[in-house]
Amino acid sequence: MDSGEYNQCTYCGRTIFPGVAACPYCHQYTDGKGPLGLGAEDTPRKFSRTYVIAGWLVLVCTLLPLLYALYVWLTR
Ligand SMILES: [Zn+2]
Numbered sequence: 001m002d003s004g005e006y007n008q009c010t011y012c013g014r015t016i017f018p019g020v021a022a023c024p025y026c027h028q029y030t031d032g033k034g035p036l037g038l039g040a041e042d043t044p045r046k047f048s049r050t051y052v053i054a055g056w057l058v059l060v061c062t063l064l065p066l067l068y069a070l071y072v073w074l075t076r
Helices: 045-074
Strands: none
Touching: none
């Protein structure tokens, strides 16, 4: 009922007082950019996650030929 009077830390999920600059539990800044920041509408979180996954895919596709070449070189 009184949940509106408190904020939730977007990093550790604990209840913190609104208006504080940093979480007293995990010492992260209360900027709403944590992994639990569900109410952050101004940050396109799904797009950034997609970019991270795409980046990993590109990295894997780049490293796979190198790993295969290393495997061939080690097992010959
Ligand atoms: Zn916290």
